[in-house]
Amino acid sequence: APPALDKGPDMVPATLSNVAAMREAALRDDVAMDIIEGLTTEVGPRPAATAKEAEARTWAAAKLKALGFSNVRIETYMMPAWVRGEEEASIVAPFPQKLIVAALGNSGSTGKKGLEAEIVYFPTVADLQAAPDGSLKGKIAFVSNQMMPTQDGSSYGAYGMARFVGPNMAAKKGAAAIVIKSIGTDRHRMPHTGVTRFEEGVQPIPAAALSGPDADQIERMVKRGKPITMKLLLTPQFNGKQESGNVIAEVPGSDPSAGIIMVAGHLDSWDLGTGAIDDAAGVAIVSAAAKRIMDAGTPRRTIRVLLAGAEEVGSYGGNAYFEAHKSELHVLTSESDFGADRIWRVDFAFPESAKAVADRIATALIPLGIGKGEHPASGGADNALFVKAGVATVDLQQDGTRYFDLHHTADDTFDKVDPQQVRQNVAAWTAMLAVAANAPESLSAK
Amino acid sequence: APPALDKGPDMVPATLSNVAAMREAALRDDVAMDIIEGLTTEVGPRPAATAKEAEARTWAAAKLKALGFSNVRIETYMMPAWVRGEEEASIVAPFPQKLIVAALGNSGSTGKKGLEAEIVYFPTVADLQAAPDGSLKGKIAFVSNQMMPTQDGSSYGAYGMARFVGPNMAAKKGAAAIVIKSIGTDRHRMPHTGVTRFEEGVQPIPAAALSGPDADQIERMVKRGKPITMKLLLTPQFNGKQESGNVIAEVPGSDPSAGIIMVAGHLDSWDLGTGAIDDAAGVAIVSAAAKRIMDAGTPRRTIRVLLAGAEEVGSYGGNAYFEAHKSELHVLTSESDFGADRIWRVDFAFPESAKAVADRIATALIPLGIGKGEHPASGGADNALFVKAGVATVDLQQDGTRYFDLHHTADDTFDKVDPQQVRQNVAAWTAMLAVAANAPESLSAK
Ligand SMILES: [Zn+2]
Ligand SMILES: [Zn+2]
Ligand SMILES: [Zn+2]
Ligand SMILES: [Zn+2]
Structure with missing residues (x-):
């Protein structure tokens, strides 16, 4: 059956016009491409729990500091390592x-x-x-x-x-x-x-x-x-327990009681390629969008960027982050980990009380060619435990048509990334964050 | 400048309608695909002057015999070998x-x-x-x-x-x-x-x-x-002199004085892929077209199929064939070695006396989407010495747009071959051979 036509969301004209301007500016973003290029060139392959992954953490922390983020830090953990x-x-x-x-x-x-x-x-x-x-x-x-x-x-x-x-x-x-x-x-x-x-x-x-x-x-x-x-x-060899880690950065919000919005990508990659679409792209997209929110002035909610380690081999980074930070109030988490191609659909798992926020996000995405899906968002590997715990999530679904041409192969390299589609991603994430970070409504069911 | 419009060729209606029927039947050819599939699967990579190339000769000679060709033979020579x-x-x-x-x-x-x-x-x-x-x-x-x-x-x-x-x-x-x-x-x-x-x-x-x-x-x-x-x-190593060889087969003609038409592809391939487009395709196309002439009845001229060895590393097979056979009257030689995609242009280097034959070939190719070029044919690696010696040649030019995506890589494998385009090649070669092998005119300048 075709989807039922929603009745229009409650319009919030001033906010929407602000979001629109931020979204349009993001279509000219160069930060995300710069991150993808730098991480894939200067670090290259970065398998979980190896020296290359550690190098990626150092690289990413320096980059996030240079971009102006607050509270940039590396949080390490130990995990079993397997090497080709x-x-x-x-x-x-x-x-x-x-x-x-x-x-x-x-x-x-x-x-x-x-x-x-x-x-x-x-x-x-x-x-x-x-x-x-x-x-x-x-x-x-x-x-x-x-x-x-x-x-x-x-x-x-x-x-x-x-x-x-x-x-x-x-x-x-x-x-x-x-x-x-x-x-x-x-x-x-x-x-x-x-x-x-x-x-x-x-x-x-x-x-x-x-x-x-x-x-x-x-x-x-x-x-x-x-x-x-x-x-x-x-x-291949099992190398016992080795160090891996997450890189974390923040855009501090004005209202600590409004909770944290966590956006994630993963820093590790398979060893065969340079992990451009999986997942330098996700790292770059969420970082570039968070920077746009930061540059637009202090948001109501803190935005926390999680560049997770060791996603590929079992979400060790995402899980370690959850264990370390679950006591902090997270009201929304979202992950970018499906390549660098355009976003075509948005799915939500928001509490009923925040339905108007979801509607405003969906409206802000329409000009980017992104329609609202019919099923609830399910989140990704790096925010799975938050989703399981009932925290709201939004899935900005990327076009996967050619993702599995490249996924986990030697061919996952920088040249496969289309700058215009990356910019569309940054624009969508910027619009989503601009609405969610500043929403006057509560985003959590509690 | 745009090409001058030729005046129409002298029409030879009976022959042309016969050629048309053979051409159309060849668009349903399965022999060429069968050869490409068999050679790339059962032999696979076949680098010059190795045991795999010898295996390819045995395979090809058996295949040509099974297809009904006459005088199927292997002619060997020694050459310097290099191995990865x-x-x-x-x-x-x-x-x-x-x-x-x-x-x-x-x-x-x-x-x-x-x-x-x-x-x-x-x-x-x-x-x-x-x-x-x-x-x-x-x-x-x-x-x-x-x-x-x-x-x-x-x-x-x-x-x-x-x-x-x-x-x-x-x-x-x-x-x-x-x-x-x-x-x-x-x-x-x-x-x-x-x-x-x-x-x-x-x-x-x-x-x-x-x-x-x-x-x-x-x-x-x-x-x-x-x-x-x-x-x-x-x-890599230089392995001294090793054996390589050509496979030769014939469709005997009715008029030995009319000379031989030699059509060539090369049996050897680089070692990284299975040599599907380079040059199992050429081997298959010329063999399948020659078989169609054979099955249509005895042609005036003998058609000789040369499946040359060691093209990749310096045309040792084509050169050895020339040395061994140059005293025989060759009146036309042609090579297929530019992949498996459709033929888009035909070029000739025919003596003035045979211009009408070239015109009839060009006319017979028009329904296949093949136009006559403006420059003389130059032949290929495996018939280069004949072309240099002044023997007529025709180039059935294949579309090279995607050839160098695959050329000499591990990716040169059977799945890259498009059956419909191979059939168009067989149809073009069949039409060319049907006209040239039966032409009453002399094809040589002498
Ligand atoms: Zn991933
Ligand atoms: Zn992955
Ligand atoms: Zn070749
Ligand atoms: Zn070649």
Whole structure:
């Protein structure tokens, strides 16, 4: 059914015209692009709990100070670290040739000698699930589902299961290793890495993503009906507990009792690319928008920028921030972590008492080509615990159509970022923050 | 000036209607796609003078026999072999991070320990050329010109100089090594390999291509004005003389005195991809078109299919074929080696006496969207010596707009081939051969 037409929001003309001016000015923003360029060039890849991630914190704290933010600080925590090793794969028989692979985060190691085994082909995770226990003993499971692009990114959840749970499933069925078709939508020989998880008590097996064309190649071999032998070498390591951390900065508000608005992106990135769209973009967009609010004068509410560490491997930064700061009154939290392309939809999870604020935000976004969605906002990894705790959230949904062409690959680099779309993001975040930070209404249900 | 309107060719209605039927039938061809799929899947990468190239010869000879060709044979020759080794690069200072590189064919080795040196940036080859002798001593030259796409591929010649002659130039100026921005038009982290050449007496230095985004990254660092140190590890080897070879097949003609029409593609490929567009496509297109002539009945002239070896590293196969067969009367030679995309233009280098044949070919190509060009055909690498010797040639020019997105990269794989465009190629080659093989006129100037 088509959405019911809302009756118009209560108009607040003076505020809206102010918001409009800030929004239009943000369409000429250069701060966000400067941050993306600097972080991806001067730091580059910044995997969680490594020296590069620490370098990113130093870089970001200096940048936020230079931009004029208050209370800029680094808050560290310890976390388990996993680091990539060598990775090689090839078909040994019947058609010998090299393949391009990348280990998944938390993958086990094949040892330095690698392993050679027959592959067992599963078109989908459901087929793997249906394989009898023990049937994979000594084999390499190969799950080859093909994700297609979606604007809202929903196909990631469905097809990503091959990465999220496939390795654990294969391990429990006795597989020696697992390879999956990359969870991605491109046709380049770029494997998509990403974290996988093994249940407590399940020994991690070697687990890797093949690029799409490499998985296609094996599918063509499978059709020829002969047994296929693969050689796999993956030598990642678990490095014990290492330091990671968050970078925090503030635009202090005039009314401490009105609560904090927290906006987040994540500083860490996968190691294969330079993490431009994931998530230098989010870091840059929320920082640039917060700076615009700061430069426009003191807002009613404090805006706190959280540049989280270690999102990729389990939201360690977001969770550490929650534990450290949950006693402070957060009235709204929001995350930017879906690339650098334009925002096309806005979703809210606001208390009924703040419905007018949501309406004013939605109205302010209309000129940017952003319509209000029909479902509640769900937040992101870095504000998940606040959302779970009932704090209001708003999702400024980015266009995900090409996100999974690049996501978690070597191709996630600065040149993929479109400055005009980044500016549209900054404009949307600026408008949202301008309304929310200054709203006279309460934003919390309590 | 716009081209002068030709007066219409002498029409040969019976022949043209026959050609039209063959052309239309070829638009439903499946043979070419089957060859591309088979060669790229069952053999995969097939670098010159390696066991994989030998495997490709065996595969191709069996395929041509199965398709019904006559006199299918392999003709071998010896040639110098170069093989890729390890390859790694990184920026050591001021912004440490890994880079993605591929050695150029004929690159020297850094030795197993690699080398670390300051880079000297040259925007173009002309800038490298202008560097004073000795000024590069102990340095890594970095030439970063950016090729743009052209339909006729002409930008390859202009920008490719960085690869063709840059390494020799840098070596003569004392450079320890050279890296270039890939000669390519994509924005993926895929280095484009390809052959380079060192003059007699010039010791090969390590020479590699950086992917476009990696070269961009260094350019951004260069703008920051600090010295940049690079670590480079390249361990390719010269393997002495090894065996390579050509595969030859025929459609015997009814009139030996009318001469041979030779059509060529090359069997070898670079090692990074599976050589789908370069040049399984050419191999498949000329073979499929020749088969269509064969299946339509005995042509007047013999059609000889040459699947040449070792084109990539210096046209060893095409040259060996010329030496072995130049005494046989070749009246027309033509090559397909510019991918798998549609043919958009036809160029001729025919003797004046055969102008009517060229006109009939051009007329037969009009329904395929192929117009006659204004300049003479120049042939390709595998028929170069025949063209030089004055034998007629025709260039069925393929659209090169996206060719250099893929050329000589890991991304040159089967999924990049568009079946409909391949069929248009087969239709054009079939029409050309149907006219030329049966033309009553002489095709040679003699
Ligand atoms: Zn992310
Ligand atoms: Zn991510
Ligand atoms: Zn070629
Ligand atoms: Zn080539």
